[in-house]
Amino acid sequence: MRLTELFSKTSKQVPADETSVNAKLLIRAGYVDKVAAGIYSFLPLGQKVIDKISQIVREEMNAIGGQEITMPVMHPKHLWEQTGRWKGFDVLFRVKGQAGEFALGPTHEEIVVPMATHFIKSYSDLPKYVYQIQTKFRDEPRAKAGLLRGREFLMKDLYSFHADEKDFEKYYEKAKVAYKNVFKRAGLTAIETRASGGTFSKYSDEYQVVCESGEDEIIYCPGGDFSENTEIAAVKEGKQCDLGHGPLVHAKTIEVGNIFSLKDKYSSAFGLVYTDRDGKQKPVLMGCYGIGISRLMGAIVEVMHDERGIIWPRTVSPFDAHLIAISDQGSETSKEADEIYQKLQKAGIDVLFDDRNDVSPGEKFADADLIGIPARLVVSKKVGKGKVEIKERDKEASRVVSVEEAVKFFGN
Amino acid sequence: MRLTELFSKTSKQVPADETSVNAKLLIRAGYVDKVAAGIYSFLPLGQKVIDKISQIVREEMNAIGGQEITMPVMHPKHLWEQTGRWKGFDVLFRVKGQAGEFALGPTHEEIVVPMATHFIKSYSDLPKYVYQIQTKFRDEPRAKAGLLRGREFLMKDLYSFHADEKDFEKYYEKAKVAYKNVFKRAGLTAIETRASGGTFSKYSDEYQVVCESGEDEIIYCPGGDFSENTEIAAVKEGKQCDLGHGPLVHAKTIEVGNIFSLKDKYSSAFGLVYTDRDGKQKPVLMGCYGIGISRLMGAIVEVMHDERGIIWPRTVSPFDAHLIAISDQGSETSKEADEIYQKLQKAGIDVLFDDRNDVSPGEKFADADLIGIPARLVVSKKVGKGKVEIKERDKEASRVVSVEEAVKFFGN
Numbered sequence: 054m055r056l057t058e059l060f061s062k063t064s065k066q067v068p069a070d071e072t073s074v075n076a077k078l079l080i081r082a083g084y085v086d087k088v089a090a091g092i093y094s095f096l097p098l099g100q101k102v103i104d105k106i107s108q109i110v111r112e113e114m115n116a117i118g119g120q121e122i123t124m125p126v127m128h129p130k131h132l133w134e135q136t137g138r139w140k141g142f143d144v145l146f147r148v149k150g151q152a153g154e155f156a157l158g159p160t161h162e163e164i165v166v167p168m169a170t171h172f173i174k175s176y177s178d179l180p181k182y183v184y185q186i187q188t189k190f191r192d193e194p195r196a197k198a199g200l201l202r203g204r205e206f207l208m209k210d211l212y213s214f215h216a217d218e219k220d221f222e223k224y225y226e227k228a229k230v231a232y233k234n235v236f237k238r239a240g241l242t243a244i245e246t247r248a249s250g251g252t253f254s255k256y257s258d259e260y261q262v263v264c265e266s267g268e269d270e271i272i273y274c275p276g277g278d279f280s281e282n283t284e285i286a287a288v289k290e291g292k293q294c295d296l297g298h299g300p301l302v303h304a305k306t307i308e309v310g311n312i313f314s315l316k317d318k319y320s321s322a323f324g325l326v327y328t329d330r331d332g333k334q335k336p337v338l339m340g341c342y343g344i345g346i347s348r349l350m351g352a353i354v355e356v357m358h359d360e361r362g363i364i365w366p367r368t369v370s371p372f373d374a375h376l377i378a379i380s381d382q383g384s385e386t387s388k389e390a391d392e393i394y395q396k397l398q399k400a401g402i403d404v405l406f407d408d409r410n411d412v413s414p415g416e417k418f419a420d421a422d423l424i425g426i427p428a429r430l431v432v433s434k435k436v437g438k439g440k441v442e443i444k445e446r447d448k449e450a451s452r453v454v455s456v457e458e459a460v461k462f463f464g465n
Numbered sequence: 466m467r468l469t470e471l472f473s474k475t476s477k478q479v480p481a482d483e484t485s486v487n488a489k490l491l492i493r494a495g496y497v498d499k500v501a502a503g504i505y506s507f508l509p510l511g512q513k514v515i516d517k518i519s520q521i522v523r524e525e526m527n528a529i530g531g532q533e534i535t536m537p538v539m540h541p542k543h544l545w546e547q548t549g550r551w552k553g554f555d556v557l558f559r560v561k562g563q564a565g566e567f568a569l570g571p572t573h574e575e576i577v578v579p580m581a582t583h584f585i586k587s588y589s590d591l592p593k594y595v596y597q598i599q600t601k602f603r604d605e606p607r608a609k610a611g612l613l614r615g616r617e618f619l620m621k622d623l624y625s626f627h628a629d630e631k632d633f634e635k636y637y638e639k640a641k642v643a644y645k646n647v648f649k650r651a652g653l654t655a656i657e658t659r660a661s662g663g664t665f666s667k668y669s670d671e672y673q674v675v676c677e678s679g680e681d682e683i684i685y686c687p688g689g690d691f692s693e694n695t696e697i698a699a700v701k702e703g704k705q706c707d708l709g710h711g712p713l714v715h716a717k718t719i720e721v722g723n724i725f726s727l728k729d730k731y732s733s734a735f736g737l738v739y740t741d742r743d744g745k746q747k748p749v750l751m752g753c754y755g756i757g758i759s760r761l762m763g764a765i766v767e768v769m770h771d772e773r774g775i776i777w778p779r780t781v782s783p784f785d786a787h788l789i790a791i792s793d794q795g796s797e798t799s800k801e802a803d804e805i806y807q808k809l810q811k812a813g814i815d816v817l818f819d820d821r822n823d824v825s826p827g828e829k830f831a832d833a834d835l836i837g838i839p840a841r842l843v844v845s846k847k848v849g850k851g852k853v854e855i856k857e858r859d860k861e862a863s864r865v866v867s868v869e870e871a872v873k874f875f876g877n
Contacts, residue, residue: 060532060595062584086580089541090564094580097532097595120472120509125617126538126569126600129501148560148569150604150616152502157538157560157569168498168506172474183472183509188538188600192562204564205537 054097054372055394056407059083061096063420074266075351076199078363082423084371091196091204098424099350101371103207106346107186109238109368110209113231117224119184119211124164126188130154132163136322144191157190162319162341165212169320173337175328176216180224184211186346198268200351201307211342214320216327221314221338228312228342232260236309239349240366241356243309246271248282250313256285257313260344261306264355269306274298307352308345315339363425364446372405373463375426376441377417379433382410390432393441393456397430400460422446430459466509466784467806468819471495473508475832486678487763488611490775494835496783503608503616510836511762513783515619518758519598521650521780522621525643529636531596531623536576538600542566544575548734556603569602574731574753577624581732585749587740588628592636596623598758610680612763613719623754626732628739633726633750640724640754644672648721651761652778653768655721658683660694662725668697669725672756673718676767681718686710719764720757727751775837776858784817785875787838788853789829791845794822802844805853805868809842812872834858842871 061083068087071077079085084099095103111121127148133139133156139147146157158164165183173181189208196204211228215221229245236243243260250257259282261271272290273280276298281288283303290303317336320326326334350369357364365371374397378390387410394406405426407417414433421429431442431451441459444451454462473495480499483489491497496511507515523533539560545551545568558569570576577595585593601620608616623640627633641657648655655672662669671694673683684702685692688710693700695715702715729748732738738746762781769776777783786809790802799822806818817838819829826845833841843854843863853871856863866874 054532057589058530060534060584060593064583083584086583088537088576088580089539089567092537092539092541094537094576095535096580097534100533100535103535118470120466121512122472122509123507123512123515125500125504125506127501127504127602127617129504146560146562148558150558151606152604152608152616155501164500164506168500168508171476171498172472172495177469181472190539192564194563196564204562205539 054405056405056409059097059405061086061098063423070197071199072197073199073201073351073355074358075201075354078354078358078423079199079351082363082425085200089204091193091202093200093203098371102350102365102369103346105369105371106239106349107207107209110186110235110344110346113235113238114184114209114211117182117227117231119182121185122183123185123187124158124161124168126158126190127155128158128163130156132167136163136319138163144193146190146192158187159189159191161185161187161210162212162315166319166323166325166339169214169337170323170325173214173325173327176330179214179216179327179337180220181214182211182224184209184342198266198351200347201266201355202268203347206348207346209344209346213340213342214325215338215340216329216335218338221340225312225314225340228340229258232310232312232342232344235344236260236262238368239353240368241309241349241353244271244273244280244306246273246280246282246306247285248311249285254314254316257311259308260310262309262352262356263304264307264352265305266355267305267307269308270303271306272301272303274301307348307355309349309352310342310344312340312342315341358425361419362423365425365427367427370426371424372426373403374405374428374430375421375424376404376406376430376432377414377421378406378408379414379417379431379435386432386434389438393430393432396456397460400463402460402463428462466817468817468821471509471817473498473510475835482609483611484609485611485613485763485767486770487613487766490766490770490835491611491763494775494837497612501616503605503614505612505615510783514762514777514781515758517781517783518651518761519619519621522598522647522756522758525647525650526596526621526623529594529639529643531594533597534595535597535599536570536573536580538570538602539567540570540575542568544579548575548731550575556605558602558604570599571601571603573597573599573622574624574727578731578735578737578751581626581749582735582737585626585737585739588742591626591628591739591749592632593626594623594636596621596754610678610763612759613678613767614680615759618760619758621756621758625752625754626737627750627752628741628747630750633752637724637726637752640752641670644722644724644754644756647756648672648674650780651765652780653721653761653765656683656685656689656692656718658685658692658694658718659697660723661697666726666728669723671720672722674721674764674768675716676719676764677717678767679717679719681720682715683718684713684715686713719760719767721761721764722754722756724752724754727753770837773831774835777837777839779839782838783836784838785815786817786840786842787833787836788816788818788842788844789826789833790818790820791826791829791843791847798844798846801850805842805844808868809872812875814872814875840874
């Protein structure tokens with residue numbers, strides 16, 4: 054993509070009420086556009102990041118047998134009354150239409166469980182796993198953390214259905230592995246953390262990313278064998294880890310995912326039962342597994358940036374390479390930059406090509422740092438014919454290589 | 466995918482209030498699940514069809530320079546007041562939250578135009594093209610046509626921004642070609658039809674699919690050189706076509722897409738102006754291009770079905786092949802069917818494998834016809850070892866071929 058054709062532009066301005074690092078950088082770099090507090094449009098650059106994160110999540114959910122579906126945004130009131138959440142859920146958006154009242158789905162148990170009653174009747178129909186990547190809504194009183202706490206946000210939620218506790222637990226462990234894969238592939242270190250299970254389960258597991266701007270707090274062992282949300286932690290910071298990894302540490306964190314047991318809470322509310330091998334009716338047991346896709350994007354920016362801008366992990370970067378031409382319009386170098394752009398594209402490398410003529414090299418470099426694509430390539434007279442200067446966003450040093458070597462670099 | 470693992474099942478029952486062919490077949494075959502009138506969940510089979518249609522649309526929009534974005538569902542009231550549509554738009558869902566009132570987007574001019582003011586300032590920033598595939602909402606008084614008229618539905622909307630009428634017209638012609646490609650690739654014959662342009666433009670173009678259950682009506686020449694929506698048609702059915710193709714025909718139709726000029730209606734409302742080469746400020750001209758993704762899915766079913774079920778075009782079918790094993794559990798044939806399933810998958814063919822043991826061949830065939838995957842493969846003792854009986858959904862004849870030949874069939 055040529056920068057002169059890209060819909061968005063970088064900016065030095067951000068809306069006055071944006072205080073979070075992720076919102077400021079994502080708006081300035083042209084990833085998102087603010088519509089209202091906690092409500093953003095995803096611009097072409099942001100859409101590409103969302104698509105890449107979604108694809109990682111999708112692959113890992115498919116790998117544990119998840120089948121993708123889409124449930125609606127609008128949920129009839131009677132379903133939320135049936136679970137007691139029409140009045141009980143404090144951040145529910147409610148809509149009155151010609152055909153009655155609806156909730157805007159903040160979570161989808163009220164839809165997925167009645168749906169499952171149409172297909173799950175017998176032990177032979179179990180287990181089953183469905184997930185969606187869908188927009189969710191929460192009427193947050195404050196929405197000041199950019200993509201970390203939106204009124205409208207994108208989530209993956211998977212629901213699993215089981216005949217018994219043992220089968221649920223087996224899947225729960227598989228889901229844990231898939232979750233670790235997701236966060237690792239997205240470039241994040243997420244700490245699996247014990248947390249409250251709410252009213253119907255003893256524990257849940259949260260995936261927490263250490264970050265000073267996070268709203269959560271954990272006590273954890275840097276050796277990796279222990280982490281608890283401070284909501285339930287019985288131990289204190291400084292206590293020695295049982296496995297000899299040294300003192301436990303307190304940290305502020307961003308919750309990027311959670312998995313928990315729903316037992317039969319929602320299946321009982323909607324009569325989701327199955328007939329077992331002995332002909333007896335039993336409640337279906339459920340698990341619920343969430344990942345905030347847009348929040349994950351925000352968390353990556355919170356954790357991976359410097360004073361100049363964003364530093365995307367390769368796997369979720371909107372482009373593989375940011376190509377900059379330092380040249381006058383119509384010059385030899387300008388023509389060569391164009392040829393290199395075509396060559397890279399042909400080699401399957403997705404390139405953002407800063408082909409602007411009316412902008413200084415310094416401004417181009419500053420924009421590249423702000424946008425944060427992990428590899429920057431520069432074509433200039435100084436670098437020489439058939440060559441590019443390659444610089445990784447998270448390193449200071451650069452080196453001059455041939456175009457062929459540059460292609461190989463991206464092949465790794 | 467093994468049918469025994471698929472989340473959905475076929476059914477002989479449909480909700481009593483569903484009268485449309487598309488809803489009845491899509492529910493019975495397990496593509497969608499009804500949540501409320503005009504509100505459906507897309508089950509794994511339906512999700513795959515939606516994904517394939519979306520991908521066709523995406524490729525054609527990218528081919529005409531469209532850049533994908535996602536704008537929010539929730540639109541602040543003040544933006545809709547600014548265009549006079551907060552009160553003027555009769556099917557608008559309105560939501561009151563802690564931070565004010567919102568519309569649930571039925572269309573996105575109120576979002577895309579203020580957004581464009583952040584990036585379009587000069588003639589050198591034009592033209593620009595953005596699109597999204599996003600859930601939209603209309604508070605329909607009646608929603609009885611299944612996916613043809615939903616309260617919640619999936620749409621692609623592209624918005625183009627131009628410096629002048631000439632540039633707009635050039636792009637409009639390109640969009641027409643892209644639209645024709647989309648419908649053709651999705652297996653539909655869509656007739657480009659002149660229609661009313663609303664209050665601010667003389668004409669628009671609609672893409673109409675001839676179908677008895679459609680809500681629209683057109684007068685058209687079967688030779689392909691003329692079509693007008695009856696809302697504006699000055700000619701009558703039976704009049705001879707000017708080019709000698711015979712009499713004009715009247716037909717009921719489903720509108721699957723439309724493209725129209727917005728002139729400066731919305732750009733003026735939000736002050737979207739640009740500075741031209743002479744330093745003068747001019748309003749940006751806009752075009753708007755819609756395709757109902759979920760409606761397109763419904764239209765395909767309305768047009769392509771028989772008394773037994775759906776007949777998907779290859780390009781949007783949830784699977785390439787429907788493999789049926791006629792065998793007892795643990796038998797030689799059952800093992801062979803399993804091997805053939807693996808072989809086909811390895812060859813890159815996406816197979817739905819009816820591996821059920823407790824179901825008669827007749828029931829399996831009936832389900833295959835209902836689900837409507839265009840090619841059915843049968844493995845049985847009668848067909849013989851290393852062979853499959855291949856039958857296309859829209860043909861009566863079948864033939865027995867080797868597995869290798871079957872693989873080649875799908876390679877075409």
